[in-house]
Amino acid sequence: DVKVTQSSRYLVKRTGEKVFLECVQDMDHENMFWYRQDPGLGLRLIYFSYDVKMKEKGDIPEGYSVSREKKERFSLILESASTNQTSMYLCASPPSSPGLLREQYFGPGTRLTVT
């Protein structure tokens, strides 16, 4: 079974703090994704990575950055957290299939509250 794990289930941070959200997958997948999930807005793609040290902006990258130093780990960074970044953050990873993206396997999510 593919396993996608996230470092924290719940996180509370103060405005202006630097926040790191970690995601690890254990199946040697090349692609990894970060989404945020908000009521009534569904899942919105923040960033994704298709290889080590490679990253692409998603639909809402502002205020975020990412790091992929190792294949199994994909970090989402909030350089200076703001209250509008309070959300559920989901990491996902599909199996690697050249030319065809398979279904996403999701982590349990990190519920971040910025006060």
Add this chain to the structure above:
Amino acid sequence: AQSVSQHNHHVILSEAASLELGCNYSYGGTVNLFWYVQYPGQHLQLLLKYFSGDPLVKGIKGFEAEFIKSKFSFNLRKPSVQWSDTAEYFCAVNAGGDDKIIFGKGTRLHILP
């Protein structure tokens, strides 16, 4: 750009009622289509998927979906819902060859016992 539209934000049904959740996408080429489900307090998990072949696909827990290319639709159905189907349902699309999966805004389904 790809987009996904789910028609209903919140659906309330009684047990044993039939269910149909609408999903339309905008992309003219080859697509891969998904329905995901998120039960309260749990991970998002795949319900069913369509890549090619028979446009009527069957998923877990008695769900099915029909891909109608001419209507750009991929509606989710279940003939008789149960209280345990209470969850949020997301339709998603991946355009062939693209790296991204685009999700709809979700439909909250509430089943009355």
